[in-house]
Amino acid sequence: MVKNFFSTRKGIITVGAVIGILAPLLQKLGNPGNMGICVACFGRDIAGGLGLHRADVVQYLRPEIIGFVLGSLAAALIFKDYRARTGSAPFVRFILGVFAMIGALVFLGCPWRALLRLSGGDWNAILGLAGLICGIWIGTLFLKNGYNLGRTQKTHFSAGLLMPLVMAGFLILMLIYPQVAQEPKSGVLFYSVKGPGASHAPLFIAIGSGLIIGFIAQRSRFCTMGAFRDLILFKQVHLLSGVIALIAAALVMNLILGQFHMGFEKQPVAHNLHIWNFIGMALAGLAFALAGGCPGRQIFLSGEGDGDAAVFVFGMITGSAFAHNFGLASSPAGLGPHGMAAVAAGFAACLFIGFTMRKTI
Amino acid sequence: MSTTIDARGLSCPQPVLMFMDATKSSADKEFIVLVDSDASMENVSRAAESKNCTVTVTRQADEYRLDIVRPL
Numbered sequence: 029m030v031k032n033f034f035s036t037r038k039g040i041i042t043v044g045a046v047i048g049i050l051a052p053l054l055q056k057l058g059n060p061g062n063m064g065i066c067v068a069c070f071g072r073d074i075a076g077g078l079g080l081h082r083a084d085v086v087q088y089l090r091p092e093i094i095g096f097v098l099g100s101l102a103a104a105l106i107f108k109d110y111r112a113r114t115g116s117a118p119f120v121r122f123i124l125g126v127f128a129m130i131g132a133l134v135f136l137g138c139p140w141r142a143l144l145r146l147s148g149g150d151w152n153a154i155l156g157l158a159g160l161i162c163g164i165w166i167g168t169l170f171l172k173n174g175y176n177l178g179r180t181q182k183t184h185f186s187a188g189l190l191m192p193l194v195m196a197g198f199l200i201l202m203l204i205y206p207q208v209a210q211e212p213k214s215g216v217l218f219y220s221v222k223g224p225g226a227s228h229a230p231l232f233i234a235i236g237s238g239l240i241i242g243f244i245a246q247r248s249r250f251c252t253m254g255a256f257r258d259l260i261l262f263k264q265v266h267l268l269s270g271v272i273a274l275i276a277a278a279l280v281m282n283l284i285l286g287q288f289h290m291g292f293e294k295q296p297v298a299h300n301l302h303i304w305n306f307i308g309m310a311l312a313g314l315a316f317a318l319a320g321g322c323p324g325r326q327i328f329l330s331g332e333g334d335g336d337a338a339v340f341v342f343g344m345i346t347g348s349a350f351a352h353n354f355g356l357a358s359s360p361a362g363l364g365p366h367g368m369a370a371v372a373a374g375f376a377a378c379l380f381i382g383f384t385m386r387k388t389i
Numbered sequence: 390m391s392t393t394i395d396a397r398g399l400s401c402p403q404p405v406l407m408f409m410d411a412t413k414s415s416a417d418k419e420f421i422v423l424v425d426s427d428a429s430m431e432n433v434s435r436a437a438e439s440k441n442c443t444v445t446v447t448r449q450a451d452e453y454r455l456d457i458v459r460p461l
Contacts (some may be wrong), residue, residue, distance in 0.1 A: 035431045109427045111451060116400070171406065179398030182451075249428045254401065261402060262409070266435060320400050334400075 034247035043271035048277025057229035061296025068138035072348035082132035085223025093163035095238015100331025112188030114310035114335030115175035125343020127374035128315035134308030135355035138254035148276035149290035159309035167317020170382035188333030251325035255325040391419035
């Protein structure tokens with residue numbers, strides 16, 4: 029059997045480094061500050077681009093996400109790792125996706141962005157990462173006590189293609205209805221004329237980067253949640269070495285590109301409410317741990333045929349719509365008016381899921 | 390005697406947790422772990438090798454059988 033290079037230590041370090049190089053480059057080419065890639069923010073932008081929420085500063089069908097799914101599909105098909113499967117508590121995963129997104133939007137970023145914010149000198153990310161690790165640690169306690177969502181079932185080959193087809197459909201919509209300068213709408217799609225949604229790298233560079241990352245991340249199983257979970261549960265540093273490589277590579281890139289600005293204050297698309305940076309990411313970390321993957325990993329899984337991961341991703345997109353429609357998401361000005369209540373509801377939901385969904389297998 | 394662990398349909402970290410639990414609860418020297426994804430195959434192999442076990446992987450259609458032998 030041919031050894032999968034990307035599953036080796038060198039492989040996962042390579043993948044972390046590639047993400048750490050490409051993300052700051054995407055920022056240089058137009059993506060928002062310390063947001064070369066953010067799976068949560070980009071999912072939120074996709075929800076805005078589709079009009080699922082109407083926060084006019086965050087509307088754009090991020091091609092990176094489309095590339096992630098299609099790149100993962102390509103890798104899975106080429107290396108015979110594509111398996112159409114579903115049926116492991118999909119609605120639970122949807123709810124976890126909703127609250128994972130709400131927690132991430134209280135902090136303002138997914139784990140990838142937390143790493144990128146840190147490597148850009150945004151020290152608020154330290155609180156977010158500490159919260160993330162705390163949430164994952166709570167998740168490991170449930171895992172040790174028998175928490176699991178049950179087995180998946182094999183399904184039709186074509187069922188696993190639906191997520192990639194949806195993403196291909198989004199790309200086609202972007203080509204049919206491209207952004208028109210200073211116009212908030214093009215055909216059925218919404219675009220931002222200001223704010224983070226208006227900041228984006230050129231479409232084909234964005235999708236190319238997404239395809240590369242999706243391809244190699246599928247092979248390596250790169251997962252930021254898994255990095256900390258495996259460290260806590262098994263004292264394994266395999267996935268963590270990829271995370272460290274990402275931070276190191278992004279730090280070097282940010283220094284080279286002049287994108288490194290140290291401090292807590294005036295960081296791009298960030299606030300410095302330390303407690304809420306911690307608690308928001310703790311909620312997200314717990315939800316990721318209960319769902320079995322960080323948002324990036326869920327997206328790559330959804331590309332290789334995992335229908336449950338696709339449900340989680342759409343839970344996240346829906347969660348971002350709730351977050352902006354209900355005023356749950358934070359902004360650089362601070363918390364949304366109902367952010368605290370949503371975080372409390374999220375913890376209640378996650379604890380309910382963690383305590384009640386145990387079985388002997 | 391060997392212990393068989395059927396982790397098919399389960400995603401990480403469940404297969405690894407099941408294998409680790411089995412190594413604690415069973416005195417057997419040999420374990421057979423059945424998984425149905427490359428990620429699970431790699432994760433269980435990595436966990437077993439970190440415990441100095443020898444791992445032999447056989448692909449059977451879309452599934453994997455891992456024959457794991459503990460060191461003496």
